[in-house]
Amino acid sequence: MSDDTARLFAELLHHRMAGLAAGDAISPAIQPASTFLTPSGGSNAPFQYGRFHNPTWDQAEAALGLLEGAEVITFPSGMAAVAAVLMTQARAGARILLPSDGYYASRLIAEKFFGPFGVTTDLRPTASFAEGGFDGYALVIMETPSNPGLDVCDIALIAAAAKKAGAIVVVDNTTMTPLGQRPLDLGADISISSDTKAINGHSDVLFGHLATRDPAIAAALHDYRKYTGPIPSPFDAWLVHRGLETLELRYARMTENAAALAARFIDHPKVTGVRYPGLPSDPAHAIARKQTTSFGFMLGVTLADATAADRFIDECTYVQSSTSFGGLRTSGERRAKWGDPVPPGYVRLSAGCEPLEPLWTAMAETLKIL
Ligand SMILES: Cc1ncc(COP(=O)(O)O)c(C=O)c1O
Structure with a gap:
């Protein structure tokens, strides 16, 4: 900001x-x-x-x-x-x-x-x-x-x-x-x-x-x-x-979480791709850096296939399986199911306001079972 x-x-x-x-x-x-x-x-x-x-x-x-x-x-x-x-x-x-x-x-x-x-x-x-x-x-x-x-x-x-x-x-x-x-x-x-x-x-x-x-x-x-x-x-x-009235506080936590999750997902063996404009390797990074004052609270994580993505969303305790984004709770959706032009295993995640470590632990545990 x-x-x-x-x-x-x-x-x-x-x-x-x-x-x-x-x-x-x-x-x-x-x-x-x-x-x-x-x-x-x-x-x-x-x-x-x-x-x-x-x-x-x-x-x-x-x-x-x-x-x-x-x-x-x-x-x-x-x-x-x-x-x-x-x-x-x-x-x-x-x-x-x-x-x-x-x-x-x-x-x-x-x-x-x-x-x-x-x-x-x-x-x-x-x-x-x-x-x-x-x-x-x-x-x-x-x-x-x-x-x-x-x-x-x-x-x-x-x-x-x-x-x-x-x-x-x-x-x-x-x-x-x-x-x-x-x-x-x-x-x-x-x-x-x-x-x-x-x-x-x-x-x-x-x-x-x-x-x-x-x-x-x-x-x-x-x-x-x-x-x-x-x-x-x-x-x-x-x-x-x-x-x-609480947007500024929520947005700060959500964007911090998104950046931390993106950095952890990118090194994870079960993840085949990560989209987050804040990652220096992301194709959106250069323009985002120029025109935004933060890289936002949304990220895209690609898993092996549609089944893996659905399982990740359904089974992760701290990922709310729902359409929409920007809420207090981290939410996830496999957008290819709506026909959006993203890979079948692409999960759109909206980072929420949960404290980071329990959120990441829940995600890492779920990735293990995929
Ligand atoms: C980028 C964007 N614009 C507009 C809308 C429409 O907003 P609403 O669902 O409040 O009608 C959405 C809904 O997801 C959206 O993602």
């Missing part, structure tokens, strides 16, 4: 204090109201109807906005946030560029729901995303490190070239969070986050947000959410605000 991000995080923890008076609650309130008092002459009231505004969203958006250094618009899931980007930026006849190896649902919605409206989706692998030019693209969406393969692409280089060609540039920053990588500082117009993952971090809410410093993009996103209705629940916004 850079010094600037550290300062932003400290500010985030205290962001409510300036607005509090004696006797006010230190934590935000959950406001579930669908409608607010709007007397005649009250059309400028800050809260009118629950689809337009909500005070609990405001708290979550203020905290996330501090961390992003940008305006933040929240959504009920990461996919609702991705869809909002497409709905506000893709027009009939537009060409958009997406990673072929990123989270599959993003390319699925682009092709399945926007294709019939005349939007053409092209796909490129993350590792070679910078190659091939950006002429003719209205929208260029990167995901780096990519989920699940953990390849990276050079955000600053691509953002500069794609913007020169006239594209809106978007980065899905879910696998890093703003603590590890700051796409807007690197030239992106919009940063996407599935807050279901590390931002909330407790595996108990679906949530997403978009961050942008472009007032026109922000205004379009606000209108889209207000009029089409993909709004987060106030209770979920409250949970995310609470989860976010």
Whole structure:
């Protein structure tokens, strides 16, 4: 984490204090109201109807906005946030560029729901995303490190070239969070986050947000959410605000664990490959070193075959077998079962907050029985 991000995080923890008076609650309130008092002459009231505004969203958006250094618009899931980007930026006849190896649902919605409206989706692998030019693209969406393969692409280089060609540039920053990588500082117009993952971090809410410093993009996103209705629940916004307050601590432990596990896996005889951008031998290392302030909490471990991978996940006491990532508990998933372009024995691991030694002992014991 850079010094600037550290300062932003400290500010985030205290962001409510300036607005509090004696006797006010230190934590935000959950406001579930669908409608607010709007007397005649009250059309400028800050809260009118629950689809337009909500005070609990405001708290979550203020905290996330501090961390992003940008305006933040929240959504009920990461996919609702991705869809909002497409709905506000893709027009009939537009060409958009997406990673072929990123989270599959993003390319699925682009092709399945926007294709019939005349939007053409092209796909490129993350590792070679910078190659091939950006002429003719209205929208260029990167995901780096990519989920699940953990390849990276050079955000600053691509953002500069794609913007020169006239594209809106978007980065899905879910696998890093703003603590590890700051796409807007690197030239992106919009940063996407599935807050279901590390931002909330407790595996108990679906949530997403978009961050942008472009007032026109922000205004379009606000209108889209207000009029089409993909709004987060106030209770979920409250949970995310609470989860976010411990992000810095969780992220530090998770990234330390990921780095230590990667270094141990790479020397293990039962492991045929390790992907972790922090390993100097990893193909992603040079770019990750340049554009991230940590190497993240996700790693990929390739075992002999699908059976070995399934057994490792199912039998290791401290690996939670589940989809998703970024939670308190280390979790693992064999992503080839979903058709992702990774080897059959590839286990995507999301390092959790367990103390390292018991975690590694459990993993080493499980590797022995494979
Ligand atoms: C990189 C990435 N972006 C977006 C999403 C979608 O987020 P959600 O599940 O919160 O809709 C995911 C979900 O796994 C993801 O991994």
